[in-house]
Amino acid sequence: MTYGADLARLDFWARPPAERHQAFAKLRAAGEPVFVEYPLPGQPVNGFYALTRHAEILEVSRNPQVFSSEPTATSLDDPPSELRDYVGSMISLDDPRHARMRRIVSRAFTPRMVKKFEDDVSLIAAQIVDGLAERGPCDFVADVAMPLPLTIICAMMGIPESAYGDVIDATNVIIAIGDPEYVGPDGQDRVSVLIEKFSFLHALMGELAQARRANPSDDLVTALVHADVNGDFLTERELGKFFGLLVVAGNETTRTALSHALTLFTDHPDQRALLLDDLEARLPAAVEEVVRYATPVTWMRRTVTRDVELLGHTYRAGERVVLYYNSANRDEAVFDRPDVFDITRTPNPHVGFGGPGPHFCLGAHLARREITVLLRELFTRLPGIHTTAPPVRQRTSFVNGINRLPCAF
Numbered sequence: 001m002t003y004g005a006d007l008a009r010l011d012f013w014a015r016p017p018a019e020r021h022q023a024f025a026k027l028r029a030a031g032e033p034v035f036v037e038y039p040l041p042g043q044p045v046n047g048f049y050a051l052t053r054h055a056e057i058l059e060v061s062r063n064p065q066v067f068s069s070e071p072t073a074t075s076l077d078d079p080p081s082e083l084r085d086y087v088g089s090m091i092s093l094d095d096p097r098h099a100r101m102r103r104i105v106s107r108a109f110t111p112r113m114v115k116k117f118e119d120d121v122s123l124i125a126a127q128i129v130d131g132l133a134e135r136g137p138c139d140f141v142a143d144v145a146m147p148l149p150l151t152i153i154c155a156m157m158g159i160p161e162s163a164y165g166d167v168i169d170a171t172n173v174i175i176a177i178g179d180p181e182y183v184g185p186d187g188q189d190r191v192s193v194l195i196e197k198f199s200f201l202h203a204l205m206g207e208l209a210q211a212r213r214a215n216p217s218d219d220l221v222t223a224l225v226h227a228d229v230n231g232d233f234l235t236e237r238e239l240g241k242f243f244g245l246l247v248v249a250g251n252e253t254t255r256t257a258l259s260h261a262l263t264l265f266t267d268h269p270d271q272r273a274l275l276l277d278d279l280e281a282r283l284p285a286a287v288e289e290v291v292r293y294a295t296p297v298t299w300m301r302r303t304v305t306r307d308v309e310l311l312g313h314t315y316r317a318g319e320r321v322v323l324y325y326n327s328a329n330r331d332e333a334v335f336d337r338p339d340v341f342d343i344t345r346t347p348n349p350h351v352g353f354g355g356p357g358p359h360f361c362l363g364a365h366l367a368r369r370e371i372t373v374l375l376r377e378l379f380t381r382l383p384g385i386h387t388t389a390p391p392v393r394q395r396t397s398f399v400n401g402i403n404r405l406p407c408a409f
Helices: 017-028 054-061 097-108 111-135 140-145 147-157 161-176 190-214 220-226 236-267 269-277 279-294 364-381
Strands: 034-037 047-051 299-304 308-310 313-315 320-324 402-404 406-408
Touching: 047 054, 054 308, 054 320, 097 220, 097 236, 111 140, 111 147, 111 364, 140 147, 140 236, 140 402, 140 406, 147 161, 147 220, 147 236, 147 364, 161 190, 161 236, 190 220, 190 236, 220 236, 236 269, 236 279, 236 364, 236 402, 269 279, 279 364
Parallel strands: 047 320
Antiparallel strands: 034 047, 299 320, 308 313
């Protein structure tokens, strides 16, 4: 058994990206299970296995009956009882409960609704670049990468513009608090801060649901509250949990990918030139390579339900494994020159939207469209846009986030 880098501690994730990639390369090369010590007071485990290889993550993702997403997929420790009413949407459910909720939610995403979302993306991206062209040098995260997914999701849900600031504040805090060492700015403990932010999102969803039941509209909340699968509807609590998942995951991952895209095309002028030489033809593969190289969501957790052998190692019931997508996306056994940013890479079987199976990202199609449309708009109208300083990165292990990114053109 090999004890790898202390992946559970914030100081590891504060290291420069190149150092972290080197650490994961050593873990992949270990040739034996990598166990990370992580004391959990009051819980019968003292750490987790870090799954760092592409093949491991594919196998685990395809076997949700053995590698469970319950009680949580997004935290190294189990949620305390006072948090369980707020967290645990589809991302932290197994079948049949996961299948039921996904079936009801999918009923809301009709072809007409999806087409409306796609049209909204083009319109909002154009408006954002209009504002950028007028404004000049700015913070790319705050003025470009963040507004696109936020505006799309809020428009989808029919959230009033006056609530946008509170929604993005809640999502920022929930993501940043992913590290167990986090303490709130006012000295609040991690659980209290999470309850406060999730309570706000649940209350907002409750208000919207009540309003749409009385006065249906052409938005996703209306579709969700009326989504009927053989007489089965989402409960109020399920609506709140899904709303929390949608605004957090939908905002964070797209804005992170877009912020990394500008950084990458600034740091790799040869790839920018290649993209601009044939934008329409090369943009789809470029988006996939940005997602692979940046891997916006770094990991997900699974809990072993029964003893099982995986690639030569036996995992015991009750043990925890963490799927490091960032490492799988640089696995030398799968990707040629994995540390090279190459927008012509093909094939590109990355797991930037999760592994195969029931938990593959429900919003992958929309995220790809958002990234594609905004990059097309930017590089068509402002082809010289570039970063003017290194990114200020989020201090969390769960996402590869960027807080600030100055840009000019």
